[in-house]
Structure formats: structure tokens, C-alpha cells
Amino acid sequence: MTDRTAVLVLGLGNVVCTDDGAGIAAIHKLVREYDLPEGVEALDGGTLGLSLLPLVDRADQVILVDAIRAAGPPGTQVRIEGDEVAPAVYERLSPHQIGVADLLAGASLIDRYPDRVIILGVVPESVDLGLGRTPAVEASIPGLVERVVEELAALGYPPVRRVRSEQHDEGNRITDHVARTLGL
Amino acid sequence: MTHIVVDPVTRIEGHLRIEAEVDGGKVANAWSSSTMFRGIEIILQGRDPRDAWAFTQRICGVCTTVHAIASIRAVEDAIGAKPPPNARLLRNLIIASQCIQDHVIHFYHLHALDWVDIVSALEADPHETSALAQSISDWPKSSATYFKGIQDRVKSLVERGQLGPFANAYWGHSAYKLPAAANLMAVAHYLEALEWQREFIKIHAILGGKNPHLQSFLVGGMATPVDPDAQASLNIHTIAHFKKLIAGAQEFVSQVYVPDLLAVASFYKDWAGYGAGVGNYMVYGEYPLDDEPSPELYIPSGVIRNRDISKVEEFDPSKITEQITHSWYDYEGGDGQALHPSEGETSPNYTGPEPPYQRLDTSRKYSWLKSPRYDGVPMEVGPLSRMLVSYVRGHEKVQGLVNHVLGTLGVGPEALFSTLGRVAARGIETQVLVDKIGDFVDDLASNMGSGELRIHDNSKWEPSTWPDDCTGAGFHEAPRGALGHWVRVQDGKIARYQCVVPSTWNAGPRDSGGMPGPYEAALVGTPVADPEQPIEILRTVHSFDPCMACGVHVVDSGGREVTRVKVR
Numbered sequence: 001m002t003d004r005t006a007v008l009v010l011g012l013g014n015v016v017c018t019d020d021g022a023g024i025a026a027i028h029k030l031v032r033e034y035d036l037p038e039g040v041e042a043l044d045g046g047t048l049g050l051s052l053l054p055l056v057d058r059a060d061q062v063i064l065v066d067a068i069r070a071a072g073p074p075g076t077q078v079r080i081e082g083d084e085v086a087p088a089v090y091e092r093l094s095p096h097q098i099g100v101a102d103l104l105a106g107a108s109l110i111d112r113y114p115d116r117v118i119i120l121g122v123v124p125e126s127v128d129l130g131l132g133r134t135p136a137v138e139a140s141i142p143g144l145v146e147r148v149v150e151e152l153a154a155l156g157y158p159p160v161r162r163v164r165s166e167q168h169d170e171g172n173r174i175t176d177h178v179a180r181t182l183g184l
Numbered sequence: 185m186t187h188i189v190v191d192p193v194t195r196i197e198g199h200l201r202i203e204a205e206v207d208g209g210k211v212a213n214a215w216s217s218s219t220m221f222r223g224i225e226i227i228l229q230g231r232d233p234r235d236a237w238a239f240t241q242r243i244c245g246v247c248t249t250v251h252a253i254a255s256i257r258a259v260e261d262a263i264g265a266k267p268p269p270n271a272r273l274l275r276n277l278i279i280a281s282q283c284i285q286d287h288v289i290h291f292y293h294l295h296a297l298d299w300v301d302i303v304s305a306l307e308a309d310p311h312e313t314s315a316l317a318q319s320i321s322d323w324p325k326s327s328a329t330y331f332k333g334i335q336d337r338v339k340s341l342v343e344r345g346q347l348g349p350f351a352n353a354y355w356g357h358s359a360y361k362l363p364a365a366a367n368l369m370a371v372a373h374y375l376e377a378l379e380w381q382r383e384f385i386k387i388h389a390i391l392g393g394k395n396p397h398l399q400s401f402l403v404g405g406m407a408t409p410v411d412p413d414a415q416a417s418l419n420i421h422t423i424a425h426f427k428k429l430i431a432g433a434q435e436f437v438s439q440v441y442v443p444d445l446l447a448v449a450s451f452y453k454d455w456a457g458y459g460a461g462v463g464n465y466m467v468y469g470e471y472p473l474d475d476e477p478s479p480e481l482y483i484p485s486g487v488i489r490n491r492d493i494s495k496v497e498e499f500d501p502s503k504i505t506e507q508i509t510h511s512w513y514d515y516e517g518g519d520g521q522a523l524h525p526s527e528g529e530t531s532p533n534y535t536g537p538e539p540p541y542q543r544l545d546t547s548r549k550y551s552w553l554k555s556p557r558y559d560g561v562p563m564e565v566g567p568l569s570r571m572l573v574s575y576v577r578g579h580e581k582v583q584g585l586v587n588h589v590l591g592t593l594g595v596g597p598e599a600l601f602s603t604l605g606r607v608a609a610r611g612i613e614t615q616v617l618v619d620k621i622g623d624f625v626d627d628l629a630s631n632m633g634s635g636e637l638r639i640h641d642n643s644k645w646e647p648s649t650w651p652d653d654c655t656g657a658g659f660h661e662a663p664r665g666a667l668g669h670w671v672r673v674q675d676g677k678i679a680r681y682q683c684v685v686p687s688t689w690n691a692g693p694r695d696s697g698g699m700p701g702p703y704e705a706a707l708v709g710t711p712v713a714d715p716e717q718p719i720e721i722l723r724t725v726h727s728f729d730p731c732m733a734c735g736v737h738v739v740d741s742g743g744r745e746v747t748r749v750k751v752r
Binding site for chain 1: 243
């Protein structure tokens, strides 16, 4: 296959459910502030579930960025890998968890489960309806982005912090407008 | 009398709870409750109406395009923007491809496991499966070796305990009627459908770039440039790519989906006698074929009452109301009101039991869904409604396919009013759409050829061109049925917004007169062999293709149990 992605960084969550959008907010911040090396793709997957299969099954390694129910106060950083991933997507991710479970099960069923799946996230305080995150979780987003950057570096794909924002093409202009509209 | 609670109903998006009373092996009474609050309307107030689609797109992970389409149509209706022909064609292409993909996923990945026993498939003789497959279709993947390979793959998943979506079903239940060979064929096609849908939906990627959320929606048109010679736009190469994907879809639907549907249905003909429901069917209509104010629609609008297929009424949007007698909301003018969505209110007021709870008090409020009514009566929406209205209106393609399916199964038109009828109608619609969608691409190509490249009406883009106070409605046939958005724009901002979604029509609770909603009515009479394993309830509920995620928000945050059936 020619269109393989070495590392897919996929934000998950619902941006109109407050802290559930933490992972999406982190992805947009990452893309705004860093240049990603060749082979790395960072995308806002929302709650699309199975529709994300074409992205996941062409990736060698996947970093899912999400809100995760876990011990610890809101904003606590969480990392899940290996055998812990499957139970986590069934039990610990936020409301869209079933879609994520279907996504990973689907990749497995067609024999294209990525070589490595890592979940990075923060503990939500609220997943109530609303735009924007609670203060504790919003404050944890820069740290979450740092974790993604470190993880990419450890995989051999270090992102480079951008000095100033670059000229965007038309597609990015729309994406930027939508992201700003959604408070990301 | 046994009281059954199925909560959550699995293999759906979102959170649905069914309570049923079973008497003498049949459902005597049923209640449908959404335990999620939907309130996107509240977020939209005060915002720029041109951005509304970006919010409504995030309501649901399954239906992102449908809420965007309904939203831009509602806003265009309010401000008077007129999308040019290319925008209409691009939207038709998006809508039809979404519907085709959704129906295939529903049949194989959400609904098939109610009819297909995976465990039995492991015991099948691959040679028998091969003979069966070759007897019903020319689809090339049909050798005994191929089916043996599939069987081994699933066996190894089972042995490793990685059942994934195959876990938590009622394997071995006496209600499964397919022979082992047919079960194995269906499992193979389950996996093929998974591959196929990921390929087909590239249509959206071509239209919207890499972003998983299609972002080319625009009030007044579309943001997808159309130019035969330009690189970053729809051009002759993308047209060719569309045609290839559509040809693949036609093959898959006519050689796999429809033959499978007929094969499975032939073993479950008794289900043509269950699940009829309210017997009223409503369609807003879809796929405008011209750019007139009231365009001809490829799938026509209309209303059928009391299963009377001798006539179709014209659909009149002013007859839609929503009641909240049994819904956790307040209306300013009192809970007894029936409000038109343009005057709709979203004031949540949860008065149900503190979760986790055993029983809902269904004599009071018991759902986060409102009760939509048309001219005061409940309406079923979705593929069955669409195929019925098209059939009665004389839609040649639909009539031909419906008659073919009825003839093959040896049943009359009355069989359509049932759980099985709903499943069949979805397959028929998929075939109708894969045979039509290429026309939208051809028309785009022909516009390109004649130099018609407009994609947007920007004459109404600036808020200064809008009336100070205006209202609009956006109607759309989503895969699951009639979807409406209503908007009021005052001084350039959204003053009021209401969505009435298909699953609210179908899954809503009883109304002020105690009249059940479509799920509730359809479940009555459904047989239940074993109250501990109510697979029959899932069959009827899943036949509607529930999608409750428009609710956005899970109230019960206590960790989702994979499935929970309570019998008392």
C-alpha cells in the first residue's frame, strides 16, 4: 500500500459536551502550534466511530486522544497501552465509547489492527451539554498536547514547534473557521 | 405478566431503554425511553445562523452530514438564499451516499446479528455455504476455500476471546432459524461489508478533503469548487473516481446485500406478521431534481394513514407538533400544549428516578424524547415510509423492486407493515439509490462541460441583506427518516432553533391522549420465547434503525454496562 500513515494522532470526543471535547481541543492546539513530520497525521475524529476505519486501518501506529474516566481529579493525565486498550474503550472512555470499540474491533476483524495503539487523555469533570471545557480540564490541555508531542518523539517522529503561524490554504481556512466557531 | 427491561438496547448509537410487559409469550404493552437529554437548541441560541451547521454536525457521530444538510436548508429558507444547481447536485450526492453506506452498515453490522447466529456459522460446512452462495448470486467470492478461510478467522477470534461486536448476543437462541451454511455466508458478508463501506465512503473524502467531518457545507451553496481543469476542486478525475466507487456499490448491493436480504427473509417470513406499529407513514421527500421553489423530488413526500395504500395525502408542515406529557421538559404555556417546532421550546426538567433505578413510572414523564405528532397522530418515518409513499405514488423503480421482493418471498403487500417489511424496505431503498446516484454525478459532469461552475449564491451572505426577523424550515430525509430543523433569525442571530429528528418520531413516548409512539406500538404482539433473552424485542426495535445520539448527553455517567436485561 502506498498511502500508509506512520502515526495517526486521532482526537475523539464530542465538542458540544464540555470536557468530552478535551481530546479534540488538544488536536487542534497541536496542529496550530507544531509542524508534524512526514508520515504523521493529526485529525479531529469527533464521535464518528466506524466511519474512522479508513483512517485507522491505514495507520501503522495510532495515538487516540480523548477524555478518559479514571481515578484522580479532573485534568489528571492518563495513558493506556497494549492489553489495557480493549477494556478501556468498552468501559472507561466517555459517551462515544461504543463507537470507538466498534472502530477498533472493526480494524481487528478485517485484520488491519494497527501495530500499536496508545490512548492519551485527561480525566473529565463534566460531560454535560455545552461548548468549552471546565477550568480544570481546559488548564490540562497544554499538558496533554505536551504528552502527545513526547509520545511522537519517542516513536521517532518529533514534532517541531512553529515559530509563527503559516499561510493556510483554502481547506485549512474552513477547518480553522469551524474550529474557532466550536471553541477549539 | 412478566416485566422486562432492556437497557441499554445494544448495537445502536446512544442510549435507549425499553420496558415491556410480556403475557402468554407475547408483548402486551411496551414503553420506549431515551435516557439522554438532547439540547443542541440551547447551544445555538444567539449564534450566527451561517455557523449553525457546524454545531448540528456534532450532534451525532453517525449522522454528521444529515444535521448539516437540514441546518443549511433551514437557514436558506429563512434568509432567502438560493443554492445553484451544482450545490443541489453535490448535496444529493452526499445525501444518497450517506444513506447507502448507513443502510449497509445497519443491515450487516447492527441488525444482522439479530437474525444470524455466529456460533452456528462456526459449525457450517463451507461447501454447503459455497453452494448456497452460488445459487443466489454471481458474487465471485463464493468458493468453499474462501468460506473456510472466513470460518477459521472467526474461530481464532473466538478462541482468543476477542469477540468484539459478536459478544453479548443470544447465540444458540431458539429464535435463530437460519441453517448453519447461511449463517456462515452472512458472517463472511458482514466482514466484506466492513471493507466495502470504508471504500465507498471515500466519496465524502473526495468532496471534503482529509477532514473526517465533511466541511464543505455552506449556507447558500457548497464550498466544494467545481472546475473540470483545476487540481484542488471537483474535476474530471474526481468524476471518474466517483463513477468507479458507484459501480462498486451497485455490484455490492445487487450481488450481496439484496440477495442476502432475500435469503435471510425467506427463513423469517413469520416476522412479516409482527411489528406493524402505528400504521401511519410520513415522508418529507428528498433528492430535488430541479431548482424551482417546489422542486420535483426523486423520493416524493406524502402521508399514508391507517395502512391505507389506496391513497397518499400531501404533506403539510404546519400540521407537525410536539407534546411533552410524558417527556422531561416544561412548556411555558403548560405541559398540555402541542407546539409547532417553529414555536418549540427546550426547557429540560428531569423528574424521573435517580439512576440507577429499577422501573420508570410510565404513568408520568418517562423519556427525554418529546412526542411528535402529525395532525395529532403518531407517524412512522424511515425507509419503509419512503418506499410505501413512493410505491403508492407510482414510482416505477420502487414499484418494480417492491413487487420483485414480495414476489420472491411469496407474500402480499400487507407483509410490508411489519418488522420484516422495515428491513426489506431499507434494502429496496439502497438498491434504488445506488441505481440513481450516478445521475447526480453525470449532471455535475455535464454542468462542468457547459461551463456552469457556480457553487454558491452569495447574494444573501451578508446579514445586512436579511430581514430583521425571519423564520425557516429545513426538511431532509436522513437514512433513518424525516428530519426537520426550524430556525428563527432575529437581527442576524439565531433566536430560536428546534430539531425534530427521525428517532424522536419513531421512539417517542405516549402523547397526551395516551397514544403510543411507533416503537411502543410495534412491540405489542411481538413474541418473546425467553424473557431472559428477549432477542425478539431487539429485532423489532432494531428494524427501525434507532439512533439516539442526537440526545448528545448521557445522564447516567456511572459507567456503561455492556448490556443489562432485567426480568421481574
